[in-house]
Amino acid sequence: MTSRETLLELHDLDLLLFEARDLDAGARLRRAGLGFGDPSEVEKARARVFEQLDPRWRYHYARALTRYGGAIASVRARVCQGCFISLPRSAAPGSGESLTLCESCGRILYWGPREPS
């Protein structure tokens, strides 16, 4: 698995765990018969995926997660969806690269397949 795929999986697992641990959301979903159970399997999967990451990306991911509660921001119309700054063309991943950091907020940028650079 590439660093990009590993990071995307890690981010999805963190979003899922965030939802499972949110007390208000959990209580409301439980009342509707849609409550969460034990998150330990997802936590284990998350730990495994985190270990697979290249140390450089592990550092950036953990730093942005601690600071913002979410480490990856998608890019839409060359705007970082984390801090909403317009990204310069030079921020797009070059050939042979697939990941970049937002120079404004430090989140890892996810340039979707359809996103023009």
Add this chain to the structure above:
Amino acid sequence: MHGTMVPSALDSSLYIPELKNRRREAAVAELVACAHRAGAVRRPEALIELIARREAMASSAPGKSIAIPSARSLSVIESRIVVGRSTRGIEWHAPDRQPVQIVLLVLSPAECPLSVHVEGILRLAAVFRLQRHRQRLIEADSYEAAAAVLREAMA
């Protein structure tokens, strides 16, 4: 804009009048494939795996023949609800053991606030707890009829 998720999420290309599969996992894959064809999601395999993880941890079938699986993910491009029906029913491990006839897959992009995502799920759960809404959706013979039920119920 994520604050108006439910009404704006309806789309004729995201409606499956009769799900082919009778197994939960395969039905979810069918719904995700539908969303992928409509351009609402990317990385469909990753999304199917994420939904399976959530299904293993949280119930998405509150009973009364409905299921509301969901995902908030970078794989989702825009907030969407994929609607699938199964007149034969799908085994979904619901607490009342009833097979599921209406599946409403709630998809939110990663940047959608959790509160908005959960609100969308809860609104659908509240609407389809009512027998008359469930029955009208099961009996709807076209997307237009199904969309009319959803719009009216969610208004």
